[in-house]
Amino acid sequence: MSLEIEGKIIRKLNVQKGTSQRGEWSKQEFVIEYQEGNYPSQVCLSVWGADKVNELNNHQIGDKVKVSFNASSREYNGRWYTDLRAWRIESEAPAAENYTSDYTPTKAEGAGSTYSPNPTDAASTGHGYSAPAQESQEEDDLPF
Numbered sequence: 001m002s003l004e005i006e007g008k009i010i011r012k013l014n015v016q017k018g019t020s021q022r023g024e025w026s027k028q029e030f031v032i033e034y035q036e037g038n039y040p041s042q043v044c045l046s047v048w049g050a051d052k053v054n055e056l057n058n059h060q061i062g063d064k065v066k067v068s069f070n071a072s073s074r075e076y077n078g079r080w081y082t083d084l085r086a087w088r089i090e091s092e093a094p095a096a097e098n099y100t101s102d103y104t105p106t107k108a109e110g111a112g113s114t115y116s117p118n119p120t121d122a123a124s125t126g127h128g129y130s131a132p133a134q135e136s137q138e139e140d141d142l143p144f
Contacts, residue, residue, distance in 0.1 A: 005043065006066045006092065007034030015053055028053045032067060045069055045084045055089060064092040 011031040018025055029046045045067060047056050059065055068088040073080050 002068055002070060002087075004066060004068050005032060005034055005045075006064070007032040007043075008064050009059055009061050010042065012056070012061060024050075026050050026053050028056055030056060032065070043084065045086045047086050047089075052086070056086075059089060059091065066090045066092055 009030055010033045013029040013031075015026055015028045017027075025048070027046055027048050029044055031042055031044050033040050033042050035041075047053055066089075067086050068090075069084050069086040071082065071084050073082045075081075
């Protein structure tokens with residue numbers, strides 16, 4: 001069963017290394033803080049193997065991530081131990097911010113200018129903006 005969680009990395013624990021009958025191994029645990037209801041919750045996950053430890057190193061504390069993981073439990077001497085093993089860690093795209101009301105162009109950027117680009121200029125610059133064509137400056141002398 002595969003599960004997913006989205007949250008912010010708040011802590012990375014030290015890398016643990018060792019040797020077993022199957023060879024060298026490495027493991028690193030990290031803590032994700034996520035919102036559940038009204039209060040934030042935390043969960044500790046682990047990555048196993050040098051490649052996954054290196055992948056975790058690409059993400060810093062404070063990064064928002066989406067983690068895919070498997071949950072498994074095992075019994076040892078009458079006690080149960082649960083392991084949340086991450087197998088994919090993806091950076092979340094930053095949320096789009098609203099810039100519509102705060103921006104005022106400076107004189108150097110064309111504030112008060114009556115210039116309006118034609119659609120072919122906008123397409124060639126790659127900005128994707130095209131202003132509506134104005135018929136004539138003589139007919140409409142309003143500043144907007």
